[in-house]
Amino acid sequence: MREVVIVEGVRSAFGKRGGGLKDLAGTEIAGQVIRGLVDRTNILERGHVDDVFMGNVIEDEKSLFSPRYAAQLGGLPFDVSATYVEMQCGSAITAINHAAWKILMGMSDIAIVGGCDCHSKWLAGGRYTMSNTPYRDISYAPTAARLSPIDEQDTNMIQNSDLMGKKWEISREACDEYAYNSQQRLANAFANGWLGDEIVPVYNPVTGKYITKDEHPRPDVTLEKLKAMKPVYEGGVTTAGNASGRNDGAAFVLMMTKEKALELGFTPRLKWVTGADEGYYPNLMGVAAAYSNMKALRQAGLKMADVDVYECNEAFAAQNLAVIKEMETVMGEKMNMDTWNPWGGAIAIGHPNAASGARITTFAMKQLALSGGKYACVSSCCGGGMGTTTIFENLER
């Protein structure tokens, strides 16, 4: 059996909605990040890239088939294939799993895997005119997009977060503390120089500037400020302070067989151990990550305590805390909170949906390299009620 490894991970700085990256379509950010990954690793001269796996949650402004478009912008040769793999916020994690299977099956050797999204370029959809719907039927109002065909399950994300907070008995204070920690941990990681070198500068031709700094983190926010914020819905736990942002960005990792990595002179850094995905109720979608985590741990034959780093996409503080509670209840083990998102998460750094999976994989890789731990469990919940998880083993110990 082949072994699949990750040798490098890069990302763009994550822009605010309407911030420095606002003039670029998702695929244009992705193209620049792929170019950055290629420059950094010199992969095109050292070997032959077979595949690009990518997803984007928000319909892309420029392209019909986003991975192919991004690959072309990234300067990859035309014989590189492209596949669109999408599972909402978990897109990149799922794409990493799909790429790993393809490599394990011997159908591919080297793949660039990730995702991109640009919330500044949110598109409104209307029905097309090709059939008998008259053009004037297309109105300004975008047609309602739904996460579930079942009416009572089709709630928005803030409602989901509040519902999870209620069901898993998570207090507003716990959420705010969690969010505060996330901001502090990220600021700390940057201050120590653990983070920052994975960022590829992205050029915005409209403003003529290179974007090299994340725009979403608020390192100087205080717990008092977070506690004073008004909840989005009366009586709920979710505020703008303890939810992830809507951001612009892209992130990619470079995957290949271990054999290939050694042959081409790369250092194999993470080994793909296993991946899993599982569905859950759409209105409690965040907890799906707990179930996919547990499924993946079962597949890998690991206990909760065996994992040194849990990187879970922080859609909401209440969602992350609910995932932890559910895992503790079902597995009967206590979660060591120091291993959970040790460098903060999407609440602080921001959340360009489909890109986040590759961003947290890169973070997990750096954390394991620093701490010398063995296993990382990388997961995300996905809109519509899916959880997706990948387990990695550190090869640099």
Next chain:
Amino acid sequence: MREVVLVNISRTPLCVIGGALKDKTAAQLGILALNNAVEKFGIAKEDVNTIFASSANHDLNAVNLGRYITLGGEFPMPTSSVTVEMLEGSTLAAMNHAASKIALGLDDVCLVGGMDSWSQKPAFMGTDIVPYKLIPPQMLVQKNSPFEDEEMDHVEVSDRIAKLYCVSREECDEVAAKSREDHAKAVADGIIGNEIVPYVVPATRKTPEITVATDDVFSGNAQEYAPLLGGVCTMGNVAHMTEGAGYVLMMSAEKAKSMGLKPLARWVGGADVGCEPNVTGVAAAYSNLKALKYAGLSIKDIAVWENNQLTAAYDICTRKEMARQAYTSMKNANWNGLGGALAVGNSGSVAGIWLAKAAISEMEDAGQYAVLSSCCGGGVGVSTILEKL
């Protein structure tokens, strides 16, 4: 590595744009076909591990398409679902992904489906144009390639590669006519058509209830049409637009055995590869040869070739390119023996379902291996190899 088999195929009829299925969005078609498929396959919903869904035209209402149809089909909550897309080759790519997942022991039973609607194709408008409220909606143009000289639609590419590969209008018309003839014969013989679950159009005050059980086949005479853009392509030798949805049931061989189901074919391998977007019509030639290399087979071993004929020129050029690369002749190859998209239309991501059914039907008499392939917009080709059991 575990053995992966295709167990059953089910789909809706492929109806022309604005036809019997015009009111259904891609996701609604997907849910309709999913319910039909589960009933036809005789499996319990609990048995299905993952649903792979794809739609080339996307759906406006469903944010997470795979999950949306899984919920709409009332599958149990833990059922996993993912959206895999590669435009026209979506279902072939999804089959390869599902097969990998099963072969690696991560799943036992997968449903692979394609669903597409042209009538309900969403159009997108940017929301960052200022002042948004004062200007009429502006449709975005979404492209295949960022490079101007590579950005072409299928008709432009067809005309271009017809010149490169010296293909005449007559040859194209011939292929189109043959495809329709072969398809009519296959339907008359009952070889294809039994995978269709009929769609019942409810009665209205003006019209009675109509049962649609056959595909909307292109009925014109290929020679009668004027060129679309001055090249070889006409309305007659380019696939018309049809819509529908369909599913393939894939399992591990031992699971099929334990469930008492008789498999149709074994999944051998697959491949996908890129080429220049302005010659995307021949991309399937590259992926076919890559897939053969992966499976350790040669062109001689293949009894059945099923290619997604988006245009007649694509079909001819793909064969020519394969012959060129492999130093062999593809003249006598059993290529699209039951017709193809030129007869039943370009149904977007559903094409893979059609190809799988056609190949499996043909393999019974023709021989051991079949190659299914499709080129995809933007210059990607994808192939899947199946083996008779």
